[in-house]
Amino acid sequence: MADPNWLIDFPAIDDATLRAINRAIDDAYLGFTRTFGAAIEDAFLPLLRLMVWVEQMLLGAPWWLVIAVIAGLAWAASRRPALVGLVVGSFLFIGIMGMWEDTMRTMAMIAVCTLMAVTAGIPIGVLMSRSDRLKGAVVPVLDVMQTMPSFVYLIPVVMLLGLGKVPGVLAVVIYAIPPVIRLTDLGIRLVNEEVLEATDAFGASPWQRLWGVQVPLALPNIMAGINQTIMMALSMVVVASMIGVKGLGQPVLRAVTNQYFAMGVLNGLAVVLLAIIFDRLTQSYGRRLQRYRDDA
Amino acid sequence: MTPESKIAIAGLYKIFGPDPAAALPLVRDRGIGKTELLEQHGHVLGLDNISMTVRQGDVHVVMGLSGSGKSTLIRHLNRLIEPTAGSIHVDGTDIMDLSPRALRHFRRHRASMVFQRFALHPHRTVLGNVAYGLRVQGVKRATAEARARGWIERVGLSGFEDRFPTALSGGMQQRVGLARALATDSDILLMDEAFSALDPLIRTDMQGVLLALQAELRKTIVFITHDLDEALRLGDRIAILRDGAVIQEGTTPEIVMRPADAYIADFVKDINRARVLRVKAVMTSDRAGARGPAVDAQTTLEEALTAFHDDPSGRRPVSREGEGIVGSVGLPEILRAIERPDISGSDARVTPQARAAG
Incomplete structure (x- = not known):
């Protein structure tokens, strides 16, 4: 520490001390995982079961039924034949190119991750919109979640839960939840003050005000948040495959390590197709939710 | 409170600012006005001792x-909006x-x-x-x-x-x-x-x-x-x-x-008094010397003028629905009422009848 050249070389702590600090933190966390790891793993058991159930359902159903259901969803969300055609065409391509199984696994993970992000994110966003102090506390956390390289928080998650589906889902949710929280908060804050005043003047309870006015009027923004969350979850499939999540990420990873160019492109294309389908689906649904704007 | 009173507002103050409770005594007890309150104390006087019965x-x-x-x-x-001080009774209950x-x-x-x-x-x-x-x-x-x-x-x-x-x-x-x-x-x-x-x-x-x-x-x-x-x-x-x-x-x-x-x-000053005011506001209860067809008390002064076409100097009886003849009206009162009031002397022009009509 007492280096005479401290004006030239940054007076960093020496390696031994740094190692000691790192070791102390690692040991402390390792102790935590040894003590609570099993309990935490048990707590995530329902999530694992849900994950497995969705995956089995998608893999077990005949391919034409899966395509029919998703095409039906596309029709219900958009009423546009072109979107239905896109959905059917994309899935036929994926199936013909032999990527059906991996695609279903990825879809199962995206579905579960989105469900978790939405069920946790919307209430957090609602609470944030009601308190500036809470918002002040949550926003920096969201900033860290979005900018921290995802490999970094894979380490503690894997130390705690090992390799597999649950740590994969957690890593994806941590990465993908900020948009739905931010846009729920924004959407509710943007609801017209005069409309809210009128709602109060008619004696609406806080609950009636939230579900009858604030959330419906914030829905376009909330839907945009869900859309972003799905896109971010999809972008995590390769990273998640590194900790053992099966799906389209694994062949991509294999393609990178073995320099299989065509295989990488094909699987990457399948991810892109999924992204386009989910994006168009959620956006059309969001537009249909606010068709009152088009009545003029 | 009179039985017909529905809403009774009493001593209502609203002060906007960082500490309305501290600013209240300045307004209520020391009579500080809106401008001074804003410039010297940084508070906005929204409502200043409102009392009113609806x-x-x-x-x-x-x-x-x-x-x-x-x-x-x-x-x-x-x-x-919550008041800084005061009460609002609706049917006898203070909604505060x-x-x-x-x-x-x-x-x-x-x-x-x-x-x-x-x-x-x-x-x-x-x-x-x-x-x-x-x-x-x-x-x-x-x-x-x-x-x-x-x-x-x-x-x-x-x-x-x-x-x-x-x-x-x-x-x-x-x-x-x-x-x-x-x-x-x-x-x-x-x-x-x-x-x-x-x-x-x-x-x-x-x-x-x-x-x-x-x-x-x-x-x-x-x-x-x-x-x-x-x-x-x-x-x-x-x-x-x-x-x-x-x-x-x-x-x-x-x-x-x-x-x-x-x-x-x-x-x-710029409103059309002849159209806004009604006969009941200018009539006298004295019906002596009134001739001709009766004018309804609810008639506007503008319409009442037509009753004086033939006999400008006479007086007309005034009737009220269900009560018959209740008084009389003449052109001079109507013209005085239609005239713009002179602010300084406004009290001199107000007839006792106008007060009663309130």
């Missing part, structure tokens, strides 16, 4: 220019004492509101908007919508039930706003510059709609406006607000013929 079944107009505190005042009546739950009940069942910029729910249809108050009350959807349809018809919007507010013109949107407020069956209607955002023709039209409904419903209406013609047309009583204080309250003839100060005199 009678059951009246249209009580509160008139003032922007910044006079009229919108602040009406928001105290359903506690959208209401718990949040009781306040919601009051807003759902007792007082409904119409807003200057409509404030409709954009994601609900016309039907959904009109039924909203009932839905909040807990009325079942089918019942609420059936009743809402009735009100939509009453305000002349049949056929628009399934349209969204953005598809309607301003006047139609405010009909929705009016129907929404009427649908809850509350006995008090709070109207915050309800027609100010509308075109003049539509505004007159809506005033007519309101008067027709009021003739039948006899609700207690507090009506905020900055438009004197509107105030005179709708108001049973008018309160004039300036800088958060009531500077005059009275009936239409009282305000027109006896303005309390130069500010109000300036307000009323």
Whole structure:
């Protein structure tokens, strides 16, 4: 520490001390995982079961039924034949190119991750919109979640839960939840003050005000948040495959390590197709939710 | 409190700023004015010792220019704004004492509101908007919508039930706003510059709609406006607000013929008195020497003039519906009333009859 050249070389702590600090933190966390790891793993058991159930359902159903259901969803969300055609065409391509199984696994993970992000994110966003102090506390956390390289928080998650589906889902949710929280908060804050005043003047309870006015009027923004969350979850499939999540990420990873160019492109294309389908689906649904704007 | 009094406001103060409670004594006990409070103490005086009684079944107009505190005042009546001090009794209950739950009940069942910029729910249809108050009350959807349809018809919007507010013109949107407020069956209607955002023709039209409904419903209406013609047309009583204080309250003839100060005199100087004032405000109860056909007490002075075509110097008997002849009126009183008042000498011109007519 007492280096005479401290004006030239940054007076960093020496390696031994740094190692000691790192070791102390690692040991402390390792102790935590040894003590609570099993309990935490048990707590995530329902999530694992849900994950497995969705995956089995998608893999077990005949391919034409899966395509029919998703095409039906596309029709219900958009009423546009072109979107239905896109959905059917994309899935036929994926199936013909032999990527059906991996695609279903990825879809199962995206579905579960989105469900978790939405069920946790919307209430957090609602609470944030009601308190500036809470918002002040949550926003920096969201900033860290979005900018921290995802490999970094894979380490503690894997130390705690090992390799597999649950740590994969957690890593994806941590990465993908900020948009739905931010846009729920924004959407509710943007609801017209005069409309809210009128709602109060008619004696609406806080609950009636939230579900009858604030959330419906914030829905376009909330839907945009869900859309972003799905896109971010999809972008995590390769990273998640590194900790053992099966799906389209694994062949991509294999393609990178073995320099299989065509295989990488094909699987990457399948991810892109999924992204386009989910994006168009959620956006059309969001537009249909606010068709009152088009009545003029 | 008189039995007919519906809303009694007493000693109401509203001060905006970081510490209203500390600023209150300055205004209440030391009589500091709005300007000084703002410049020296950093607080805005919203309402300054308002006391006012609204009678059951009246249209009580509160008139003032922007910044006079009229919108602040009406928001105290359903506690959208909390006062710094004072009480508001509605049917004998101080609404400042209401718990949040009781306040919601009051807003759902007792007082409904119409807003200057409509404030409709954009994601609900016309039907959904009109039924909203009932839905909040807990009325079942089918019942609420059936009743809402009735009100939509009453305000002349049949056929628009399934349209969204953005598809309607301003006047139609405010009909929705009016129907929404009427649908809850509350006995008090709070109207915050309800027609100010509308075109003049539509505004007159809506005033007519309101008067027709009021003739039948006899609700207690507090009506905020900055438009004197509107105030005179709708108001049973008018309160004039300036800088958060009531500077005059009275009936239409009282305000027109006896303005309390130069500010109000300036307000009323350009109105057409012959059309606003009625015979009852200028007549005398002495009927000696009255000849010719009787003039109804409700006739405007403009119309009454025709009764003097043949005999300008004579007096005409005045009749009131159900009471027969109640007095007489002559051209000199009518002409005096129509003349613009001279502010300094205004008291000299006020006849005892005009006072009595209040």
